[in-house]
Amino acid sequence: DTGVSQNPRHKITKRGQNVTFRCDPISEHNRLYWYRQTLGQGPEFLTYFQNEAQLEKSRLLSDRFSAERPKGSFSTLEIQRTEQGDSAMYLCASSSGTSYQETQYFGPGTRLLVL
Amino acid sequence: GDSVTQMEGPVTLSEEAFLTINCTYTATGYPSLFWYVQYPGEGLQLLLKATKADDKGSNKGFEATYRKETTSFHLEKGSVQVSDSAVYFCALSEAGGFKTIFGAGTRLFVKA
Numbered sequence: 676d677t678g679v680s681q682n683p684r685h686k687i688t689k690r691g692q693n694v695t696f697r698c699d700p701i702s703e704h705n706r707l708y709w710y711r712q713t714l715g716q717g718p719e720f721l722t723y724f725q726n727e728a729q730l731e732k733s734r735l736l737s738d739r740f741s742a743e744r745p746k747g748s749f750s751t752l753e754i755q756r757t758e759q760g761d762s763a764m765y766l767c768a769s770s771s772g773t774s775y776q777e778t779q780y781f782g783p784g785t786r787l788l789v790l
Numbered sequence: 791g792d793s794v795t796q797m798e799g800p801v802t803l804s805e806e807a808f809l810t811i812n813c814t815y816t817a818t819g820y821p822s823l824f825w826y827v828q829y830p831g832e833g834l835q836l837l838l839k840a841t842k843a844d845d846k847g848s849n850k851g852f853e854a855t856y857r858k859e860t861t862s863f864h865l866e867k868g869s870v871q872v873s874d875s876a877v878y879f880c881a882l883s884e885a886g887g888f889k890t891i892f893g894a895g896t897r898l899f900v901k902a
Binding site: 679706708710715716717718719720723730731733766768770778779780781782783784 | 794824826832833834835836839879881888889890891892893894895
């Protein structure tokens with residue numbers, strides 16, 4: 676399988692706990708994106724990496740959220756001190772090329788439930 | 791800022807009916823426009839895209855034309871099937887940037 680993979684697929688945690696999600700992009704893709712999708716809404720952009728550099732962050736990404744892509748391959752998204760409002764589907768996507776017209780390929784997502 | 795507005799669902803159609811899902815956008819510059827589909831239990835998949843005015847994207851019998859004058863990118867299919875039941879998202883990618891902005895999605899139910 677050469678698609679985008681995400682782990683875990685589901686995570687249930689208690690409020691106040693820290694959680695970390697992993698995304699493995701398509702191997703030759705140099706761009707990686709994180710989105711958040713709440714029920715009944717479209718995905719909302721969180722952040723974007725080109726290789727290992729984090730180039731853009733949404734205001735949605737509070738200081739409790741941190742994302743890394745240390746070697747320009749897989750990425751992690753950590754949420755510290757989780758709140759019930761963090762419950763959502765977290766989507767990762769990857770793309771290659773140099774243009775904003777390029778296609779982003781999405782992973783299956785990690786569904787987070789904060790109790 | 792840039793935004794995408796699409797018709798609210800759910801949309802319920804009988805098999806072989808004609809489908810239109812309206813999408814309008816607000817953007818500076820010349821964005822690229824996309825339709826993504828999310829089938830039950832699956833991830834988002836690109837359905838079609840158009841990168842400049844008057845381009846028509848097409849795939850699997852679905853079509854959408856980039857209309858700059860009306861800032862629209864309506865999705866159409868001449869004859870829907872039960873297997874088309876899914877949530878459809880209109881999206882744009884900002885000119886010069888890489889962030890993709892999505893509409894809220896339109897759920898389509900097709901009855902046999």
